[in-house]
Amino acid sequence: MLLLKKLITSLILPPTSLLLLAFFGIWLASRATRSGRRIGLALVALSLLAVFLLSLPIVGNGLLASLEDSPPVTRSELANVQAIVILGGGMYFGAPEYGGDTVNSSALERLRFGARLARQSGLPILVSGDHQEAESMAAVLKDGFGVPVRWMERESKDTAGNAQLSAPILKQAGISRIALVSHGWHLPRAIPLFEREGFTVIAAPTGFSTGSPSLLDDLLPGRGLVNSRLALHEYLGRLADRIGKLYDTQAHPA
Numbered sequence: 001m002l003l004l005k006k007l008i009t010s011l012i013l014p015p016t017s018l019l020l021l022a023f024f025g026i027w028l029a030s031r032a033t034r035s036g037r038r039i040g041l042a043l044v045a046l047s048l049l050a051v052f053l054l055s056l057p058i059v060g061n062g063l064l065a066s067l068e069d070s071p072p073v074t075r076s077e078l079a080n081v082q083a084i085v086i087l088g089g090g091m092y093f094g095a096p097e098y099g100g101d102t103v104n105s106s107a108l109e110r111l112r113f114g115a116r117l118a119r120q121s122g123l124p125i126l127v128s129g130d131h132q133e134a135e136s137m138a139a140v141l142k143d144g145f146g147v148p149v150r151w152m153e154r155e156s157k158d159t160a161g162n163a164q165l166s167a168p169i170l171k172q173a174g175i176s177r178i179a180l181v182s183h184g185w186h187l188p189r190a191i192p193l194f195e196r197e198g199f200t201v202i203a204a205p206t207g208f209s210t211g212s213p214s215l216l217d218d219l220l221p222g223r224g225l226v227n228s229r230l231a232l233h234e235y236l237g238r239l240a241d242r243i244g245k246l247y248d249t250q251a252h253p254a
Contacts, residue, residue, distance in 0.1 A: 009233065013229055014051065022043065025039075025040040026044055029044070051225075054225055055224050056219060061218070067234055070203035078121045078202070081202050082178065083170060086110050087186070088134065091103060107136075110182055110207070114204075117204060123179070124150035125147065127149055127151075128156055130157060153165050159186070163194045163196065163197050178194065179203075180204055181206065184209070185231060188238075
């Protein structure tokens with residue numbers, strides 16, 4: 001099921017979806033009537049233009065910034081929570097410089113900020129991800145930042161699983177108020193999932209999408225495609241969550 005979900009997501013998101021659209025346009029232009037050829041060529045041009053625009057850093061940053069609605073967490077807010085929850089961000093497999101698998105750069109950003117908050121507040125940490133990711137996150141926090149991990153949630157495969165499977169661990173420890181650490185663009189979707197499990201959640205965003213000091217750098221195509229894809233993936237995730245919530249409401253009316 002997870003593999004199918006990843007496959008469908010990959011097909012929907014750029015650049016795969018736009019490349020498929022361009023190939024369809026080429027096929028249509030080579031086989032159709034004159035009007036069909038025009039439509040085919042228009043699809044090719046539209047696909048290429050979309051890839052170009054999405055590859056601009058100014059577009060990618062703008063799309064991510066549109067998702068970032070939580071300001072940086074304050075010390076006074078941290079004083080009102082009982083634990084810090086850090087969500088996994090992925091793995092860097094076979095890292096030669098580390099002699100094996102470790103967390104990727106996205107997860108490292110979250111861990112670095114979570115460690116900073118833990119040192120400032122003295123709050124305990126829970127890390128959430130699948131088995132390998134949670135173990136790697138705990139190792140990085142301990143060995144790289146000198147911060148221990150109190151709890152590990154090791155079975156989740158996505159954000160909904162992060163919330164559902166972290167809940168019993170935290171509740172058993174009497175935790176009901178948490179600071180949730182993730183990227184700013186991810187928290188608007190993650191926070192309601194933890195609130196649905198009964199937690200009071202303080203947003204602790206990191207990795208904000210800031211532009212380059214040089215406008216020219218922001219207008220050079222290439223690096224923006226990763227951020228554009230991240231943002232569109234997040235919008236797709238929000239849509240899926242709304243559809244799932246609507247389905248649950250209809251299937252189990254109050």
